[in-house]
Amino acid sequence: MTESTPVLELVGVSKRFGAVEALKDVSLALAAGEVHALVGENGAGKSTLVRILAGVHRPDTGTLKLDGHELVLRGPASARDHGIAVIHQHPNLFPDLEVAENLFIGHLPRGRLGGVDWRELHRRADELFASLGVAQKVNVPVRGLSVADQQLVEIAKALSTEARVLVMDEPTAALSTHEVERLFAITRQLRDRGVAVLFVDHRMDEVFEISDRISVLRDGRHVITAAASELTPDETIRHMVGRRVESLYPKEEATVGEVALEVRGLTRKGVFNDVSFEVRRGEIVGLAGLVGAGRTEIARVLFGIDRADAGEISVLGKRVTIDNPTDAMRHGVVYVPEDRHEHGLVLDFSIASNISLPIVSKLSRLLVMDRGRERDLATDYSKQLQVRSTGVGQSVSGLSGGNQQKVVIAKWLATRPTVLVLDEPTHGVDIGAKAEVHRIISQLAAQGMAIVLISSELPELMGMADRVLVLHEGRVAVAFDRDALSQERIMAAATGHPEK
Amino acid sequence: MVRAVEAPASSNLAGRIGLERTLALIARLRELGILLALAVIVLVVSVQTPVFFTVSNFEQILLSVALIAIVAVGQTTVVLTRNVDLSVGSVVGLVAFVTGDLLKEHVLGVPAAILAGCLLGLGLGVLNGLIITLGRVPAIVATLGTLNIYRGLAFLIAGGKQVSVIDLPKSYLQIASSSVLGVPTLIFSAIVIAAIAAYLLRYSRTGRQLYAIGSNPAAAEVVGIPSQRLVFGAFVLCGLLAGVAGVLWGSRFGTVNAGAASGLELQVIAAVVVGGVNIFGGSGTVVGAVLGAILLGTIQNALTISHLSQFWLQAIDGAVILLAVGTDAAIRSYFQRILTRTGRR
């Protein structure tokens, strides 16, 4: 085996989505028989890179090389045909079909009469799982399998197509400790068989347990690639976050008042456990943590989308029950969701219609919507938040990400909330608009609103938050005060590797 | 995400057997369940009306069910892909009438007329398929439209007249009353068609791909399955089988007018759904659909024999659709919840 030619390479790959540059001139080489970890914060470009390898996106510039030859992927099927198997975070199997059939779909073994040879299919499937050292019944529908087991099916499926490259995108997110160990054992086997494994993760302990080589992405750029033996978790974290803290809008001083939101012992089985914190008027409390740590899940419970299994929520000192968003709104708790296209906005509606949506009944007299009032309200907020548009009648689908986000914020401001929960508010927003959104948040706090800021952008938390709670696997791991904040400390706590 | 050390052992039956095996059991349970329900009905009715429990009566049941079963086979292929064909009743009626008319007017001989009828069914299926795949019209709207178009065409061609028994050649009429190897031709045809379909769905690559399309359309695209082509094919097959049923319908009933087989589509869908074919696609068997047809046919027969109001039939079809789909959904969500509770998402 030639040590020199990597199996799969990215050379100078860039990819842009609208205003956001997801990848900038990234080069990466995957060698056979090696587990290569790809780490980076949320938004560093890892998912985009995976999707390019999977054939879902085409790079804007740069090339892919397979065994040194240029490779153009025309789609996911094409990637598969070239021996690249990708296991996404959510398994993409056929739930009604048997495990065995899922493994060999597309190349089911034929019997003498030309029909599917089920016995042979089962035999081969059993063989495959046996070679992985896994006991799995192959004649059951995939639907009944746990996520961990479905992942293993995906891995076995990759083996069945004799994949040479296996890309795993945050595979450990939904697994128990035991299942992670099992996954790692299998990964090592595959590596020993000569498969090139790309392992996207950001739990330091896992990364250092399984990988031979580590690459760090930051803000869409490749920072460093080194053998795992040459790096320490601390250094890696530093590479992940090390950057000049951008000039954000300086935080306005706000008088911190009474406790606006108090959460005690909030639990949702399997998602987060015994979460307690309080937010005062004028305060910005940051929630940090990795994807899957439970931050958005807590926000959804606060807003009534999901129900908690245990715990209490109090607003302005009064215990409240929040069973649905209407309850939350009534108690003055509102939520700016992470996915503004799916949950935050009705894309075909105008700016004004989006802003008025939660309060349509209040903007009406005897059922009739007062379009004038709606327009005035929208114009006011539009001006206040500096939404750049051709007018409040413009469809929000035509706005930039930053302006769209401002519309979502405006929508909730119109309900005059007590507590504003923001989930990744500057995700997919360009620098200029980011600063504006920060200014808005800062001003809101100064005006006495209690703000919960969920963010994966550490500089953002550093610049905005009075306090930061770091969640790790559903629990509040550490709480930092503003002066004790540092990006390294936050990331370390988030990756389960807290500083001593 | 709370890292569980080990997934807690569940104390319930599902946990003990294992979720995967339980689900597989449920699938097989469906067919057993139908047989059980059949047994119960037969028992209860036979006690009340002994006439029920005779070979000739059972043969009657199977005869009346045979045509529905044939159409149900075609409908099953369509439903497996997450679609539905509401036009089948109209296809059967149109083909039955046209075939009879061709024979009545001595345009074609019996074999040619039969072939023409089948081809007509095929053609109508092709039209359905084109509207849905090329025209991108949702199956429900497309086949609601063609249900009326095909029925209207039947009325247009009929012009108020009907085809009567006396107009038809004996050889044609005898098809329905003849037997093959001691089994009435109608029942034999149904069995053969169902058997072939069952075999193809289980053992052919195309058949398996149909299941894949219905189970996860997105993944099917990724894996490179030609979904559009296969869905088109499913509708063509459905039309063809409805055409075959139409030809046999004409033979069985002799007298056919333009309104023949009206409302058949609901009976067929009820049979398919009761038979365990998932209305969302991806799972279900032809055997199940046929058993469903037999169950509903038995109920119909039981009602007739017990002189109970025939008018309950349509209501039963409707109730049956609702019950079957509802229970399937309930079972599925029950298992989803169990999966979530034990920490496995």
Add this chain to the structure above:
Amino acid sequence: MSALRDRLLARWETLLVLLLFAFLVLGTSLSPYFLSASNFSDMTSNLMEKAIMALPLALIIIAGEIDLSVESMLGLSSALLGFVYLLGWPLWIDIPLVLAVGALGGLFNGLLVTRAGLPSLVVTLGTLALYRGLASVVLGPQSVSRWPDSFTNFGFGTVPGTLLPWPFVIFAVLAVAFMFVLHRTWIGRQIFAIGKNKEAARYAGIQVARVKTLLFVLSGTLSALAGVVLTARLSSARADNGQGFVLDVVTATLLGGVNIFGGEGTIAGVVLAIFVIGVLRNGLTLADVSPDVQSVVVGALLILSVAGPTAVRRIRSAWSTRRFVQSAINR
């Protein structure tokens, strides 16, 4: 609202007017009796039950669901009306009772869709059969034909001094009310939001399940009302009343510009479309074309009204992609 849809819709309603005009011309050419007030009065009269049912169906489809059971609820209410009237109960009790049953039927649909999470297509397919079946159970094959004059005069007669059928008055009032609710009130705004993006609506505090259930109740109630009107007009309560109506009702809605995928539509368009269908059927009837054959045209209209906009949309986007690529190359 979407700019593209606005332009398309503006042209859509124009298209409907053109279509209406075309069918009027067709009708005139087919029969000398076509262009007469009495004919239009008859035509309208025949149309009103379907028109009444099309109104709530439009809202349901805009909200992202569908209700195929409308014609069967009509039949059930007609049968029930006949049944209780035969029992000797006076009409002023019967009619509200029948409307209440309609509401219950709609509630049943609504709960199965929102609580049990079943697709409305399948649910209303099932209730299409169930309610019609129940109608047969209630009334059997018989028809009830003896009705008080006041009742039949209402169904068959016209507003004194004009040729406007009474049912038209009901429909007109309802149409105005629906137009008001859908396009002017906050409820209508919520309905559009639900149809456009159910999740975003939920996250905006809209009670999606409640709204949908209410729409189904409304549909059931108005279908029952249509049943009462039809019974009065035909002077006959029968279990098979309204059989086949669902085609025209669904076609009117989709032809009227309501998007089958939800989130878009106007009442004005639906009203225009219902008259397009009415004029078409009327003209064909006068030309001795049987109702079943007329359905061929209506069925084709149904398919075209969905296939048409989709095709246009795809041609437009292919065109704009082409221009985009061209300009990218030229850069």
